[in-house]
Amino acid sequence: MLSNSQMRDVASVLHPYTNLVKFREAGPLVIEKGKGVRVFDENGKDYIEAMAGLWCTALGWGETILADVAATQMKKLAFGHLFGGKSHEPAIALAEKLKEIVPFPVGKVFFANSGSEANDTQIKLAWYAANARGQTKKKKILSRTKAYHGVTLASASLTGLPANHRSFDLPFSFAIHADCPHYYHFGHDGESETDFAKRMAANLEALIQKEGPDTIAAMIAEPIMGAGGVIVPPEGYFPAVTAVLAKYNIPLIDDEVITGFCRTGEWFGCTSYGFQPESMSIAKALSSAYLPISAVILSNELSAIIEEESGKIGTFGHGFTYSGHPVSAAVALKTLEIYQERRILDHVRAVAPHFQKRVRNLTEHPLIGEAVGRGLLGGVEIVKDKATRKNFEPAQQVGAAVARHAEEAGLIIRPMLNDRIAFCPPLVIDVPEIDELFSRFETALNKTLDWATREKLL
Ligand SMILES: Cc1ncc(COP(=O)(O)O)c(C=O)c1O
Secondary structure, three states: OOOHHHHHHHHHOOOOOOOHHHHHHHOOOOEEEEEEOEEEEOOOOEEEEOOHHHHOOOOOEOOHHHHHHHHHHHHHOOOOOOHHHOOOHHHHHHHHHHHHHOOOOEEEEEEEOOHHHHHHHHHHHHHHHHHHOOOOOOOEEEEEOOOOOOOOHHHHHHOOOHHHOOOOOOOOOOEEEEOOOOHHHHOOOOOOHHHHHHHHHHHHHHHHHHHOHHHEEEEEEOOOEOOOOOEOOOOOHHHHHHHHHHHOOOOEEEEOOOOOOOOOOOOOHHHHOOOOOOEEEEOHHHHOOOOOOEEEEEEHHHHHHHHHHHHHHOOOOOOOOOOOOHHHHHHHHHHHHHHHHOOHHHHHHHHHHHHHHHHHHHHHOOOEEEEEEEOOEEEEEEOOEOOOOEOOOHHHOHHHHHHHHHHHOOEEOEEEHHHEEEEOOOOOOOHHHHHHHHHHHHHHHHHHHHHHHHOOOO
């Protein structure tokens, strides 16, 4: 029986990432409020939010300082923009703060509202810069199978997941997808992780040669692939890949929309994996998701060439009404100050070993094939047969069953392609809460095992 608000929802709301036919009967889980790492539904039941919403609510729920900053800024200057030479203090101060913490020399910061907009901007900037250099054939952008870079037309083209393309007439042809570096599935028998990484880099080089290096404007990559299934790069992957890109002078766009701001145990994932990009996309934890805001961080060289080209054209013809919105910018600035004042990076480093131990221990369960992660990001894969690493049939919806049983046990997790499950809790989670999270997850796994046995899926 659906509640009144569930029925109203089913009648009126078109839900992202939802089987909209099944949803007519199941209805939504209506969340009413949140505190710390927990959210509460309309009946008052509590859930540990093991996904920090959508990999974003880094400070957890109920951070009143951020609400106060938003209210103060809204009363002072509710809207201001950056078009045509206008500016305001929150955008200036936020850009300065980002230049201070980003781990490479930054020229300028461009503000947008979502990860997708940031990555669309990256593509446009790659083309703009290439044209400015007279490299007018450079139109292709390399991405990877199972990458997630957003859902707008261009960023969805970079995304390498079937559901984001099918029936949407995507991807556009500028997007070229290289191999997904998932050792668990794609490593050959007897191949070491480092040899696998070398093979991935060699395949990338072969792809660049096949497409033509003079046609490739940039490559985009997430340090850890998030929505594609929490795929952690194999040992030596980024050093090998960045060496290939350097050889062909192809700039690397670092998509830190999930991995940015302490998630991996460093301020940014590129530091965890030892590479330096030409530009970076950030969003989500930039404001702890309290308000929408994203940014593109540009190297000195990229900033300079874009400025020069705009001078020739007469304007830099790009920007959103809400680029650097003062209320979002003020909240983001305060969020970054809180990360620093409360030493969130030290906290992540202190609790991450326990979190990772709990993630990896899950392989003891009969349903878990792979368990990986870094910092406070983790992922597991549900398999039918551990020896052959074979998944259940997609139609059997085993990942969805785990999520359903987790919800019953008071836990919100995210099932993804190939029955992979992500854990990305608020960064403020403490050790007892980590234990509670995994004990609820184990309850869900056991229920799923019973269900799968009853349904004769095993
Ligand atoms: C790595 C990455 N890039 C880009 C995006 C797109 O961000 P948005 O949903 O804000 O458009 C996401 C969203 O999950 C992401 O994980």
